[in-house]
Amino acid sequence: MKPIYLDNAATTPLDEEVLDEMMRFFKQDYGNASSIHRLGQRAREAVEKAREIIAGFLNCSPSEIVFTGSATESDNLAILGVRKGHIITTNIEHPAVFNACSHLEKMGFEVDFCPVSKLGIVEVEEIKKKIKENTVLVSVMYANNEIGAIQPILELGEFLKDKDIYFHTDAVQAVNFLDCDVKKLNVDLMTLSAHKIYGPKGIGALYVKQGVELNPVLFGGPQEKGLRPGTENVPLIVGFGKAIELIEKHKKNIPFIKKLRDKLIDSILIQIPNSELNGSKEQRLPNNVNVSFKGAEGEAIVIALDQKGIACSTGSACSSGSLEPSHVLSALGNKGHGSLRLTLGRNNTEKEIDKVLEILPEVIKDLRKVSGHS
Numbered sequence: 001m002k003p004i005y006l007d008n009a010a011t012t013p014l015d016e017e018v019l020d021e022m023m024r025f026f027k028q029d030y031g032n033a034s035s036i037h038r039l040g041q042r043a044r045e046a047v048e049k050a051r052e053i054i055a056g057f058l059n060c061s062p063s064e065i066v067f068t069g070s071a072t073e074s075d076n077l078a079i080l081g082v083r084k085g086h087i088i089t090t091n092i093e094h095p096a097v098f099n100a101c102s103h104l105e106k107m108g109f110e111v112d113f114c115p116v117s118k119l120g121i122v123e124v125e126e127i128k129k130k131i132k133e134n135t136v137l138v139s140v141m142y143a144n145n146e147i148g149a150i151q152p153i154l155e156l157g158e159f160l161k162d163k164d165i166y167f168h169t170d171a172v173q174a175v176n177f178l179d180c181d182v183k184k185l186n187v188d189l190m191t192l193s194a195h196k197i198y199g200p201k202g203i204g205a206l207y208v209k210q211g212v213e214l215n216p217v218l219f220g221g222p223q224e225k226g227l228r229p230g231t232e233n234v235p236l237i238v239g240f241g242k243a244i245e246l247i248e249k250h251k252k253n254i255p256f257i258k259k260l261r262d263k264l265i266d267s268i269l270i271q272i273p274n275s276e277l278n279g280s281k282e283q284r285l286p287n288n289v290n291v292s293f294k295g296a297e298g299e300a301i302v303i304a305l306d307q308k309g310i311a312c313s314t315g316s317a318c319s320s321g322s323l324e325p326s327h328v329l330s331a332l333g334n335k336g337h338g339s340l341r342l343t344l345g346r347n348n349t350e351k352e353i354d355k356v357l358e359i360l361p362e363v364i365k366d367l368r369k370v371s372g373h374s
């Protein structure tokens, strides 16, 4: 039986149209985009076309897009590639930013990890307070991957635009739903990933505003203007471009996804006693549900739901498999382990959500019985 897939923040299924577009570059047009012959030139054309599509989506110049091997790599390039000085970030960032900043701290850089509100949102005033003479970079994610909390990127960009401070945002979870116009947002660096938008895994991009001085973290050939050496992954880049192109087509489904999200949240909170929504209900991605259940462990819930044909997660895919409480939930003051993340996607139906609402209360009841919390 096809599982009910509610783990779209971890990864999305590959869109058929994306796969079709990629196949030609696996099969016929397999040239190296740096080769002079026609096969190579066809590959180069395809890479540049994808770059143009992504630049159009972000409202920037194609020359400002750097293809990388993942969003993790893009985040690392943005954080590790800056000049020496003071860095400000938040304590709810994805590990790709959080751990890159921690690494710099260990290397002697000054880093401030800003706290967030109980609803998981960083206050602009908190960032302002932390700015120092030697601040070189502010990195705040656009939307959180665990609790879907949307951060005040527009306001931060407005504040930082006239300062000699680079502003980076990890927009990986935002791309499907929020306006990613880099000019409107006044960001200097923006991270994207293809596999969260129905594209292939293993391909990311970093928007680098013209004039931003960035040092590479990998060394090799001249590809991507030396910022990301290594042969361009042509099929994956083509798939990334197509996935971005399809976002517009699917925008009309967002209200439906939001309706299903609200149905899940409202029904869970009513049907299951001692359940609590993590994060803000209003400043939240349209596809994110993250709920804690007193007396039921997140991992146990996920395993029980999986056995009943529902694929979901406890939080970040990177932290699943460990019983450590998530740093994001800890930042909200939630000390428990019992958090369940359901993230909707383009393919979910109302029938599936009704099925989840039938199964979940029973699962929680059974787990509470075992843990003595019934």
Ligand code: PLP
Pocket: 009, 010, 070, 071, 072, 073, 075, 094, 096, 141, 143, 144, 145, 170, 172, 173, 193, 194, 202, 203, 204, 317, 318
């Ligand atoms: N940043 C955010 C906000 C994410 O959600 C993820 C993936 O979970 C990443 C970065 C890392 O993306 P990738 O898998 O492309 O390295």
